[in-house]
Amino acid sequence: MIMQPRPGSSWISAAMSLNMPDYLAESREAERSSDHSQSRSNKRERPESSPGSPQQPTPKRLRTEEPRKEESPLFRLPPELRNEIYRIAFIRSTVTITAKVVYGYTCGRSRFRWRRKNVRHHDSWRTTEYLPVAFLRACKQVHAEARAILYTNYFDVQDMETLVVWLKDLGTNTACLRTIVLQTEPQGWLPSSTPSRYRTQQTRYRELCRRAARMLATAENLQTLRMQYFYNLTCMIAGPAPRGTFKRPGPVSGWIGIARRVAEVLYHDFRSVYSKGLSRGHSPERLCHILQVSRNNWWCYRHASSPQKLNAKEAREAEEEVIEHLRLLLRRNLETRLGYRA
Secondary structure, three states, rough: OOOHHHHHHHHHHHHHHHHHHHHHHHHHHHHHHHHHOOOOOOHOOOOOOOOOOOOOOOOOOOOOOOOOOHHHOOOOOHHHHHHHHHHHOOOOOOEEEEEEEEEEEOOOOOOOOHHHOOEEEEEEOOOOOOOOHHHOOOOHHHHHHHHHHHHOOOEEEHHHHHHHHHHHHHHHHHOOOOOOEOOOOOOOOOOOOOOOHHHHHHHHHHHHHHHHHHOOOOOOOOOOEEEEOOOOOHHHHHHOOOOOOOOOOOOOHHHHHHHHHHHHHOOOOOOOHHHHHHHHHHOOHEEEEEEEOOHHHHHOOOOOOOOOOOHHHHHHHHHHHHHHHHHHHHHHHHHHHHHHHH
């Protein structure tokens, strides 16, 4: 028995087969749109996590624009008034640089003051008035305008070792220094008792002078460096003459010869300062007045002098002889430079 298809059934099946893909596509698209809308609604309803939770990163901070310099009342003033404000804030009669002793073992191979087992470092500058150094950190323009005014002060430094540590801390600000006076130096008064000990002091002190000179070579405006060290002790003056001694014609005796030896010691220990000054075009007449030794070298009783004590006139002549001998040494250095260039 053969089954005959019912009339119209083929048309219905054909129609269903033709319309099925469109129907499925429409249903899938409807599902996707419903899922998308549901996910968006879930995101809206999801509670916000805390800023530090691992599910959500910390929200970024909003960038705020820095205030313009033109808006600052300080920078609206003319430069003359700003400089006057800086002078009132920073200029003092004397700024004292001191150091404190930290007891302990010597660090590595460093040979600090006269082989004592302690380390000295720069502590702070102490003045009778408050010195607002933090004002320099207000902004770059304040630092650029005011730092030169701050370092034009009269600095009273405790000793040569404190000066070395302080200059290392200053860095590029060393270029603005003008006047430095050393207060004192630990030095024996009777070198004949233990000469080896005082010779060690001399060697250590001169080493510190050379270290300070290398840093002070950048001080373009340095006018005075006054030292309190007694150069006319037997351990300093006796022995072979420094290398490159300048021999002058005529008889030399007494304090005149000692003054010339002191000048040569200064010249060789601070040669970095002198050489850099000549390179900048400074004259020997100007440079010979920068380094100054204490008048006690000529006024006080010493074992290396004959006569042992000078009067006022002789002491003044000894000071002038130091300056004159330094000038001649610098003149010779300058002529040597010009000869090499020629």
